[in-house]
Amino acid sequence: MTTTPVVRALGDLAHDSAHAGATACACAPPQVLADRPDGTVVRSGPVVAKAHASDSEPPALAARLALAASPRLEGILLPALPAPDGPPGSTEGRTVSLWPYGTPVDPSDPDAAPWEEAAVLLARLHRTPPPHPLPPMGGPVKAARAVARMCAARPGDPAVAPVLAAWRGLPGWARAESPAPGHRNGFLCHGDLHLGQLVRHPARDGPWLLIDLDDTGLGDPAWDLARPAAWYAAGLLPSGTWLRFLDSYRAAGGPAVRAEGDPWSGLDVVARALTVQTAALALTKSAAEDRSPDEVEQLMIDACVRIASLPPELVSERAS
Amino acid sequence: MIQCPKCHAQMNTYNRNGVQIEQCSGCRGIFLDYGELESLTRLESQWAQQAPQAYPAAPPAPQAYPAAPAPAWGAPHQGGHHGGHHRQKSFGRMLFSS
Numbered sequence: 001m002t003t004t005p006v007v008r009a010l011g012d013l014a015h016d017s018a019h020a021g022a023t024a025c026a027c028a029p030p031q032v033l034a035d036r037p038d039g040t041v042v043r044s045g046p047v048v049a050k051a052h053a054s055d056s057e058p059p060a061l062a063a064r065l066a067l068a069a070s071p072r073l074e075g076i077l078l079p080a081l082p083a084p085d086g087p088p089g090s091t092e093g094r095t096v097s098l099w100p101y102g103t104p105v106d107p108s109d110p111d112a113a114p115w116e117e118a119a120v121l122l123a124r125l126h127r128t129p130p131p132h133p134l135p136p137m138g139g140p141v142k143a144a145r146a147v148a149r150m151c152a153a154r155p156g157d158p159a160v161a162p163v164l165a166a167w168r169g170l171p172g173w174a175r176a177e178s179p180a181p182g183h184r185n186g187f188l189c190h191g192d193l194h195l196g197q198l199v200r201h202p203a204r205d206g207p208w209l210l211i212d213l214d215d216t217g218l219g220d221p222a223w224d225l226a227r228p229a230a231w232y233a234a235g236l237l238p239s240g241t242w243l244r245f246l247d248s249y250r251a252a253g254g255p256a257v258r259a260e261g262d263p264w265s266g267l268d269v270v271a272r273a274l275t276v277q278t279a280a281l282a283l284t285k286s287a288a289e290d291r292s293p294d295e296v297e298q299l300m301i302d303a304c305v306r307i308a309s310l311p312p313e314l315v316s317e318r319a320s
Numbered sequence: 321m322i323q324c325p326k327c328h329a330q331m332n333t334y335n336r337n338g339v340q341i342e343q344c345s346g347c348r349g350i351f352l353d354y355g356e357l358e359s360l361t362r363l364e365s366q367w368a369q370q371a372p373q374a375y376p377a378a379p380p381a382p383q384a385y386p387a388a389p390a391p392a393w394g395a396p397h398q399g400g401h402h403g404g405h406h407r408q409k410s411f412g413r414m415l416f417s418s
Binding site for chain 1: 388389390391392393394395396406407410411412414415416417418
């Protein structure tokens with residue numbers, strides 16, 4: 001990976017923060033954990049420095065960082081370290097935050113992933129009254145961006161048609177065109193849950209915590225269950241794993257789905273949105289790599305084909 | 321126009337194979353008049369009798385887990401872990417990306 005100025009600056013920040021004042025050390029070189037337009041993350045020993053997306057709004061990010069520091073969220077969200085130049089710092093025009101390093105989920109063993117713990121953390125997050133004003137949860141905006149990127153990556157390509165048709169069948173609030181219905185809104189939500197958003201802190205054996213608050217805010221808590229729900233509905237996630245996740249969420253009193261019975265009245269819209277988002281990203285990525293979607297990506301696209309073929313009156317406009 | 325007994329929103333009428341059903345524009349609940357459920361059941365059994373000619377019945381797939389409810393657009397074969405190494409690897413990447 002090419003070392004960019006942002007990566008170098010983050011590595012220096014993380015290293016300096018890990019042991020301020022030291023003149024010489026035998027630290028391993030900083031390690032790039034992610035380098036994307038929506039977030040560059042570099043680790044040095046116990047400290048991780050993150051440059052947020054260049055279009056992220058500093059007041060919104062400050063509210064999200066304050067949320068992680070709130071005593072109400074202790075044991076749920078990983079709190080940030082004090083930022084380099086007071087909260088928050090900046091590198092190359094991008095806002096920077098510092099975090100303690102936590103041990104991530106082992107990507108080579110998704111079966112051993114902490115599905116139950118993730119579900120309980122989400123239920124606790126959703127049940128926590130917001131301690132201060134927060135921006136809306138970023139899930140619908142993320143889905144809309146994924147669709148726009150797909151259209152830009154594959155102009156005139158008929159492959160996008162079923163994904164777009166499934167997208168157009170969603171209610172406006174799931175496409176970031178209007179606020180979520182009042183009775184579903186106003187819950188604390190992570191906004192971008194996947195298995196990369198969990199770490200053990202303190203590393204390696206501490207409790208699991210949620211990280212990456214760039215999309216965190218107020219909204220419909222079902223959105224945080226939508227990605228696993230979409231994987232399950234598309235036939236990727238085994239039903240046993242899905243039920244472990246869902247049952248743990250329900251047992252912890254999570255408000256996104258009814259306590260008993262069919263959960264899909266609360267999940268249908270959001271799972272369709274995440275199916276569209278995932279299929280759109282798959283078509284964008286495969287176009288950039290000049291290849292066809294692989295078997296797994298195709299399953300998400302196939303799910304969009306089925307969504308697009310549903311009679312409109314049998315698609316629930318909104319969950320209970 | 322009928323009003324939904326549950327949420328009081330307006331109900332719209334649809335025709336499904338000659339059977340009128342009322343669906344609420346708010347909560348999406350469905351209202352069936354007297355005899356309509358029986359009509360739908362009859363249509364379903366007619367369909368089931370016709371179906372085997374077009375689609376021979378497949379042997380039931382072994383179920384490693386109890387069946388969980390799924391949406392109307394869910395995959396016909398809830399698989400999960402079937403498929404080769406490549407599929408596992410690709411799904412592994414998907415589990416960890418935004």
